[in-house]
Amino acid sequence: MWRVWGDRALRERKLKENDELYVVVRSEGRQQKGIAIRRKKLARLLWTLRGMRKETQRDRLLMRWGAAKAKAGGAAAMVKVRLPKPNEEPSAKTFSFALKKEKLKGRVSKVGLKRNVMKRLTG
Numbered sequence: 001m002w003r004v005w006g007d008r009a010l011r012e013r014k015l016k017e018n019d020e021l022y023v024v025v026r027s028e029g030r031q032q033k034g035i036a037i038r039r040k041k042l043a044r045l046l047w048t049l050r051g052m053r054k055e056t057q058r059d060r061l062l063m064r065w066g067a068a069k070a071k072a073g074g075a076a077a078m079v080k081v082r083l084p085k086p087n088e089e090p091s092a093k094t095f096s097f098a099l100k101k102e103k104l105k106g107r108v109s110k111v112g113l114k115r116n117v118m119k120r121l122t123g
Contacts, residue, residue: 038075045072045079049097061090078104 016022048068055061065083069076077100084094 041072041075042078045069045075046097046099049079049081053092053095055090055095058084058086058088058090061095 045068048064052061052064052068055064062083065081079097080100081097082095084090088094
């Protein structure tokens with residue numbers, strides 16, 4: 001059973017499992033902030049990838065992709081990238097990217113909890 005805390009947008013639920021007590025606290029504002037952060041990281045990654053289309057050196061392209069991927073974090077998993085092979089020059093045919101729409105739709109909006117953990121805890 002969820003317990004709402006006054007006028008705050010916080011909800012709490014205590015669960016006991018195997019002699020351990022779990023407390024799940026949800027905050028609507030925090031969830032919205034997390035969603036906005038992930039959306040912004042994905043948008044920034046796509047913007048960077050669009051700029052990388054103009055790159056003419058393969059090594060520089062790979063370095064820029066590595067930096068963009070590290071900065072994007074989990075958002076990088078939402079994008080499928082085709083990189084040039086060692087003997088290929090960067091071009092529209094050898095470097096491309098696309099959103100993984102099925103993965104984007106299945107993205108968990110619960111901040112800090114994965115879908116299977118959430119199901120187990122909230123029943």
